[in-house]
Amino acid sequence: MSLPSSQAPAPRAGAALPRRVPPGTLGAVLALVLAAIVVASLRVGTSDLSDLGRIGRGLGAMLGLTEPLAGAEQTIVEWRAVRVLCALGVGAALALSGGLLQGVFQNDLASPSIIGVSAGASLGASLGILILGGYATVFGLEAATGFSPLLVTACAFAFALAVAWLVTALATTGGRISVPTLLLVGIAVNATVGGLLAAVHWLALRDELELARALITWTFGTLDDRTPTHAALVWAGLAVAVAALPWVCFELDLFAAGEEDAHGLGVDTGRVKLLALGAASLAAAAAVSVAGQIAFVGLIVPHLLRLVVGPAHRALLPLCLLGGPVLLLGADLLRRVLWGGAELQPGVMMSLLGGPFFLLLLLRNRAGIQSW
Amino acid sequence: MTLAARALVHDYPGPLRAVDGVDLDLAAGELAAIIGPNGAGKSTLLKLCCGLLAPSGGEVSLDGTPLGAIAPRERARRVAFVPQSLAAVPEVAVAHFVLGGRYGHLRRWSRSTPGDLAVVADAMAAADVAELGERPLARVSGGQLQRVLIARALAQQASSLLVDEPTSSLDPEHQLAIFALLERLAGEGRAVAVVTHDLNLASQFASRIVVLQDGCIVASATPDEVLRAEVLEPVYGAHFRYGRLPARGGGERPFVLPWSG
Incomplete structure (x- = not known):
């Protein structure tokens, strides 16, 4: 047994399992992806309004910075912006909730x-x-x-x-x-x-x-x-x-x-x-x-993030705030691009995605679960 | 007196009285071994003494302050507990796990300082796990995990150290090393209590042996006074052979061997 010594090599505070992506890197990637999804979500819809300049002016008008767009276009921009804001908040809230519950x-x-x-x-x-x-x-x-x-x-x-x-x-x-x-x-x-x-x-x-x-x-x-x-x-x-x-x-x-x-x-x-x-x-x-009820965002997002950055909640929970919106707004954008909107509500889509994901998790952890 | 328990009682649901009116003093510089048959209440007594369990009656105090009046972080800076095992093994590297011992010292909003990391490094070196720093905790052996748990308790820099069966899964070399470490920590001024089934390790290293039976202390004295037929055999219901061997610091210490018939 060796004696204590201040000369012993100091462990790194962040020392963890190997092959983990640094949280900052993942955060930057998620932020970029989210920004792209937000822009695309503002451009995609049943109405033909995809010009970024006009959408930008409409958003400016919402903040009282520019003149409103003509006719129904201002209403369309506002409708899309509120939808995006809601999806961002809901996705982040559900993923954060899941991350916290998985931690407790x-x-x-x-x-x-x-x-x-x-x-x-x-x-x-x-x-x-x-x-x-x-x-x-x-x-x-x-x-x-x-x-x-x-x-x-x-x-x-x-x-x-x-x-x-x-x-x-x-x-x-x-x-x-x-x-x-x-x-x-x-x-x-x-x-x-x-x-x-x-x-x-x-x-x-x-x-x-x-x-x-x-x-x-x-x-x-x-x-x-x-x-x-x-x-x-x-x-x-x-x-x-x-x-x-x-x-x-x-x-x-x-x-x-x-x-x-x-x-x-x-x-x-x-x-x-x-x-x-x-x-x-x-x-x-x-x-x-x-x-x-939009199921499974709170299950999928923290789980996938944990696989990539590890279990430390100081990284995991803030990243949920980006990962949740990426999944929810991304799924919503996908459904509107593929089906034009009305057929599948986001809650239904997340259940169709999340149910099989949950089953996959159960199957992957079968050995551990059998020992419960 | 560093740690004092008075008229300590603990009932588990059932009801089952695990600890029944125990008075225990633990002084700085002392290594006390707590022995007794399975179910005697040894681990429960340790958990009561470090605040992991709330007593059904009586009181534990640290330097005269009731344990219940001490905030959790302050308590962790003053008394450290080494469990027998973990309920789950976290997916972290060993050094990161040991850093958890610094929780009571960290200020909120602040990250660990170089000072904290130096304490962790010293604790890992003292417990002979310095080379495991980057290894995932899930990939250390049972014996290594015991030493990692002791390292984490050392990182708490507490004046009282309560250790629950630290050598149950260690080979003889590491059993001796762990007890030598506990003896040294007591020698540095800490109050150390260790629950053990190994009467001979207790004899070699402990300054006092506390014998627990059915939740009550039936003896609390030096190894010479405790490791005797009239004390051990009624408690364990077993026969022992008794002898003496030269001790490291001179003189002799008793040893016992369970022996049927």
């Missing part, structure tokens, strides 16, 4: 849709829409309807947080989260919330067809017909969630060897879990209340 639960299979947080947020949003949109007078909430987007988000957040705590509490035994229990609880909660959601829809369908249509569109996940208020909401929710990151990033790295181990190193594990679950629920709730 220490499992690559955790994501807001799989453990029921998205469904919880969706139920909260649906109840919010139903009560504020259709039955406000019944509940004596006439005065509240003016703030309904904010209140719908608040309902979504409350339900997302409630589901996150319920799932965590049910899956925790002796201070340790059991992964099989977590996934089974997620299935049960998803099924229960799905049933409640169906009941809410049935209630709306019986009396209010327009309301039912709005709720069903929400459930499928859509980026159509969003307003600047929606864009502001998702970005505000995302900003609050991002503000929690400095208090959880390094701490979640220490969770990797188990919660008890992190506690022994001085991590206030209760506070970190509360912050991370709260931020993940808020981000998922903001995304769901704006765009409905």
